[in-house]
Amino acid sequence: MAGSVNRRWVVKQRPQGLLRPGDLALVEGAVPEPADGEFVVRVTHLAFDPAQLYGISFDSYRPAIPIGDVVDSFAAGEVVQSRNARFPVGMKVQGSFGWQDYCLVADSSEVTALRSESPVKALNVLGLTGLTAYFGMTEIARPGKGDIVVVSGAAGATGSIAGQIAKIAGARVIGIAGGPEKCRWVTEVAGFDACIDYKAQDIGERLAALAPDGVNIVFENVGGAVLDASLAHLAIGARIALCGGISSYVPSEGAPPAGIQNYMQLGLRRASMTGFLVFDYADRFEDAFATLGRWLDDGTIVSVEDVQQGLEQAPETLNRIYRGQNFGKQLLAL
Numbered sequence: 082m083a084g085s086v087n088r089r090w091v092v093k094q095r096p097q098g099l100l101r102p103g104d105l106a107l108v109e110g111a112v113p114e115p116a117d118g119e120f121v122v123r124v125t126h127l128a129f130d131p132a133q134l135y136g137i138s139f140d141s142y143r144p145a146i147p148i149g150d151v152v153d154s155f156a157a158g159e160v161v162q163s164r165n166a167r168f169p170v171g172m173k174v175q176g177s178f179g180w181q182d183y184c185l186v187a188d189s190s191e192v193t194a195l196r197s198e199s200p201v202k203a204l205n206v207l208g209l210t211g212l213t214a215y216f217g218m219t220e221i222a223r224p225g226k227g228d229i230v231v232v233s234g235a236a237g238a239t240g241s242i243a244g245q246i247a248k249i250a251g252a253r254v255i256g257i258a259g260g261p262e263k264c265r266w267v268t269e270v271a272g273f274d275a276c277i278d279y280k281a282q283d284i285g286e287r288l289a290a291l292a293p294d295g296v297n298i299v300f301e302n303v304g305g306a307v308l309d310a311s312l313a314h315l316a317i318g319a320r321i322a323l324c325g326g327i328s329s330y331v332p333s334e335g336a337p338p339a340g341i342q343n344y345m346q347l348g349l350r351r352a353s354m355t356g357f358l359v360f361d362y363a364d365r366f367e368d369a370f371a372t373l374g375r376w377l378d379d380g381t382i383v384s385v386e387d388v389q390q391g392l393e394q395a396p397e398t399l400n401r402i403y404r405g406q407n408f409g410k411q412l413l414a415l
């Protein structure tokens with residue numbers, strides 16, 4: 082790779098809101114040379130996740146990315162130099178390669194062969210997104226036939242897959258998403274039974290009409306006011322799978338986000354709310370990939386990806402998620 086340039090987005094300062102110029106810097110350097118056991122991946126696609134801004138800004142379930150380090154990211158790419166027989170030159174791979182053109186892999190324990198000929202499917206249904214929807218729905222939410230399931234962030238990557246898994250289980254699924262175009266896709270393409278446009282409709286009124294006896298399961302991606310509205314419409318014994326709360330992920334630019342008002346409904350309705358992290362199920366990922374791959378291949382589930390272009394666009398591409406500009410899994414092709 083002599084002569085090639087490696088561009089890397091590194092953290093310069095902790096953001097105070099969405100990413101702004103100055104929070105990160107695009108720096109250039111030489112492509113690293115692999116030592117024995119190592120290999121170099123040319124990154125072709127980056128996967129974006131709402132927790133990334135958190136990871137740049139704060140300590141969370143893992144420490145914040147140190148100042149000066151490259152921004153962490155799941156990605157797909159191709160091995161272009163190798164001194165590791167298990168990862169020969171030309172192999173297509175997925176792993177945590179970061180916001181850069183080339184990644185030197187010293188620890189290959191979490192790098193795998195690309196799970197689909199399509200890198201965009203590999204980073205969506207056949208990546209952490211599919212796994213999150215799968216384990217959150219089958220292990221925490223556990224819908225059964227006839228249950229009424231509410232999924233927020235329903236047109237997003239995780240929510241759209243989670244709702245389809247609930248349909249496979251025989252549930253009646255109500256999505257919550259922003260805007261008529263997203264809601265149309267959720268019902269007409271992803272096959273949810275209904276979708277509430279939280280930007281134009283009153284969630285509480287719509288839930289009262291769609292689920293007069295209450296909802297049995299909530300798969301929560303958004304938190305804040307959206308979760309609060311679902312809490313007010315729980316059936317007795319409801320379960321809430323707390324997948325995420327994107328409405329609180331952007332570092333506060335003013336007053337902190339409003340708190341949850343309706344938490345006592347958990348007591349009155351004898352309901353439970355359980356958080357989970359996809360990594361808790363790492364020893365079962367391969368079985369889940371087999372199931373997700375079969376559903377994707379035979380058309381049982383559909384997915385949509387939103388692919389932006391160019392490494393220089395990485396910060397703005399991440400910002401798209403918090404503005405709701407992404408339609409399906411947010412990716413970037415390099």
Ligand SMILES: NC(=O)c1ccc[n+]([C@@H]2O[C@H](COP(=O)([O-])OP(=O)(O)OC[C@H]3O[C@@H](n4cnc5c(N)ncnc54)[C@H](OP(=O)(O)O)[C@@H]3O)[C@@H](O)[C@H]2O)c1
Nearest residue numbers: 213237238239258259302324325326327328357358359405
């Ligand atoms: N537990 C785990 O292990 C795990 C793993 C991965 C992801 N997650 C969580 O899963 C959730 C979804 O992630 P994803 O990657 O699939 O993202 P995504 O749903 O594809 O994108 C995020 C969507 O959230 C909505 N949104 C953004 N800001 C909002 C706000 N203030 N209020 C209401 N909605 C807002 C937008 O959709 P609209 O246009 O519809 O508003 C946006 O498109 C996140 O909370 C993430 O942290 C959890």
